[in-house]
């Protein structure tokens with residue numbers, strides 16, 4: 001239908017990027033990007049008028065979004081060549097052809113288009129040996145300055161490599177390593193880096209992505225004065241495993257848990273306070289982030305005793321949130337972690353003989369109620 005509208009309006013219309021990649025791989029992808037050779041905004045308006053649906057234009061970028069009645073959203077862009085006035089900054093945009101539009105993209109596997117106009121419906125545009133790379137499982141940058149212009153592509157390469165179990169082409173790896181060594185990641189804002197790291201840890205096996213970040217020394221470029229060591233790797237593995245365990249047990253527990261914060265607690269635990277503060281601001285972390293990290297560090301040694309009672313664990317950790325609990329689990333012995341898991345299970349199922357309301361009726365005031373409830377909890381935990 002969109003292709004037919006394209007022909008009526010007199011513009012070639014293509015579906016591009018990740019959707020084409022996933023279509024050829026047979027993977028579901030509901031994120032459809034269209035590119036028009038011509039004015040994408042005016043075309044979007046034309047389609048919205050025909051279908052009587054909502055339309056939002058982002059004039060400066062030559063893009064627009066269409067909102068279908070069933071909630072589906074479609075982005076339409078104008079074929080463009082981006083040029084960078086400064087490395088690692090957002091690009092300036094110029095109207096262009098589909099070939100140039102595809103060439104400015106990150107990797108060959110993401111640089112194919114399929115035509116939608118009825119005359120050539122389904123025609124695959126593959127100018128740079130993209131399909132061959134997809135078939136051979138190769139991640140290849142289209143030009144040598146790709147990572148310099150957009151260093152977040154370094155993190156994207158790792159994400160796609162892990163997701164599809166592909167291999168990064170040798171030259172591409174070389175460009176990546178040079179861009180990393182020349183401190184280009186440091187030029188990117190924390191917000192953009194955070195988005196990419198969060199995407200890596202949302203993948204199926206986040207540990208493989210993290211291992212790759214460690215091996216390529218990217219961790220030290222993302223977080224200054226932080227080093228990826230075998231000890232740290234082991235702790236990250238334990239952290240992800242405990243996160244998955246709690247997730248399997250109780251989906252709700254994890255819904256309100258920020259995986260990115262836990263990862264950062266683990267990675268940054270050896271970093272000094274002033275550097276931590278710099279990183280906190282850069283990545284837009286909450287004000288009490290450093291304090292919460294230090295609070296957990298303070299109980300590492302106290303909790304690592306095999307004969308520790310549940311009531312003692314409660315006393316040490318009762319103020320911790322989910323992120324702190326999982327971070328702590330990465331720091332204790334395997335045996336202790338089993339004990340800690342049983343403790344958490346018991347705590348979440350606990351039934352107290354009296355609740356806050358009962359205590360209020362009995363004449364207890366605010367502070368006392370908290371103290372009394374703690375006491376009752378500890379008694380139940382040790383039963």
Ligand code: CTP
Nearest residue numbers: 017018019031104105106107110111150152153
């Ligand atoms: N793209 C790019 N450089 C970037 C980000 C995106 O060239 N730094 C291009 C790629 O062609 C990509 C498309 O924009 O396919 C859409 O980007 P995005 O939606 O972020 O990624 P997808 O490839 O669709 O991947 P995912 O399945 O993870 O959404």
